[in-house]
Amino acid sequence: MDTDPKLSVDEVQLKAHASNWEEAIQVAAKPLVDGKKITNDYVTAMIDSVKKLGPYIVIAPGLALGHARPSEAVHQTGFAIATLAEPVKFGNKDNDPVDLVVILASTSDTAHLSLLQKIVMFLNDSQNLETLRRAKTREDAKHIAEQINGGDQ
Amino acid sequence: MKIIAVCGLGVGSSVIAKMNIESILSEEGKDEVDVDTVDLGSIRSAPADIYVTTRELFEDFPEEDKEKTIVLTNFVDKNDIKAHLDPKMAELENK
Numbered sequence: 584m585d586t587d588p589k590l591s592v593d594e595v596q597l598k599a600h601a602s603n604w605e606e607a608i609q610v611a612a613k614p615l616v617d618g619k620k621i622t623n624d625y626v627t628a629m630i631d632s633v634k635k636l637g638p639y640i641v642i643a644p645g646l647a648l649g650h651a652r653p654s655e656a657v658h659q660t661g662f663a664i665a666t667l668a669e670p671v672k673f674g675n676k677d678n679d680p681v682d683l684v685v686i687l688a689s690t691s692d693t694a695h696l697s698l699l700q701k702i703v704m705f706l707n708d709s710q711n712l713e714t715l716r717r718a719k720t721r722e723d724a725k726h727i728a729e730q731i732n733g734g735d736q
Numbered sequence: 737m738k739i740i741a742v743c744g745l746g747v748g749s750s751v752i753a754k755m756n757i758e759s760i761l762s763e764e765g766k767d768e769v770d771v772d773t774v775d776l777g778s779i780r781s782a783p784a785d786i787y788v789t790t791r792e793l794f795e796d797f798p799e800e801d802k803e804k805t806i807v808l809t810n811f812v813d814k815n816d817i818k819a820h821l822d823p824k825m826a827e828l829e830n831k
Contacts, residue, residue, distance in 0.1 A: 632744060635744075637792040637793070639791075639792035639793050642749045644809075
């Protein structure tokens with residue numbers, strides 16, 4: 584069972600490298616695969632969902648939300664964030680190119696909601712987006728993870 | 737009044753839109769408005785006064801629902817969402 588999912592510092596990657604959108608999703612999701620929260624099947628499902636439904640997952644300028652439906656490929660609800668050193672195109676007319684990828688994996692329709700709410704609050708603030716995009720070091724990543732986790736009102 | 741955010745799967749982007757819309761409505765003191773999410777495939781069984789979605793998915797919307805729909809390009813910018821949402825709600829309230 585999930586107990587209050589949190590974002591760990593390892594799940595925040597800064598200035599990661601990817602040469603196309605599929606790689607960007609794979610790279611951003613890697614900490615969740617390494618942490619055994621999701622399997623590679625979930626990564627494939629996220630990519631397939633974009634192929635099937637289109638690049639609508641680019642939900643704001645430069646920001647892609649990689650996700651798929653809850654499934655057996657998710658062992659533990661989790662999120663990961665990656666900023667990209669070189670932006671990639673997802674094929675979204677309004678919001679390309681993407682330099683920020685958020686991965687969402689949930690064991691159910693509701694398990695991710697509390698952490699998602701915190702991430703949304705973080706993303707609502709354009710100053711936070713700037714800070715995130717400028718961030719480089721592991722220390723920066725730690726601050727960002729702490730800020731998101733502490734986002735209760 | 738009922739607002740439904742529509743996305744491909746009904747668990748990610750539409751949930752973010754719902755959270756932001758609820759937050760806007762709460763700031764406006766319109767807590768009586770009901771906000772829900774649905775995946776595009778289920779839209780016909782989810783009647784609403786206003787649908788909210790992205791440009792990509794709007795193209796696949798049922799023709800009769802397009803008039804009720806707000807197309808957002810930014811699901812995280814509350815000011816942008818508000819700028820689209822408020823006129824649409826005013827339009828409905830004045831009907």
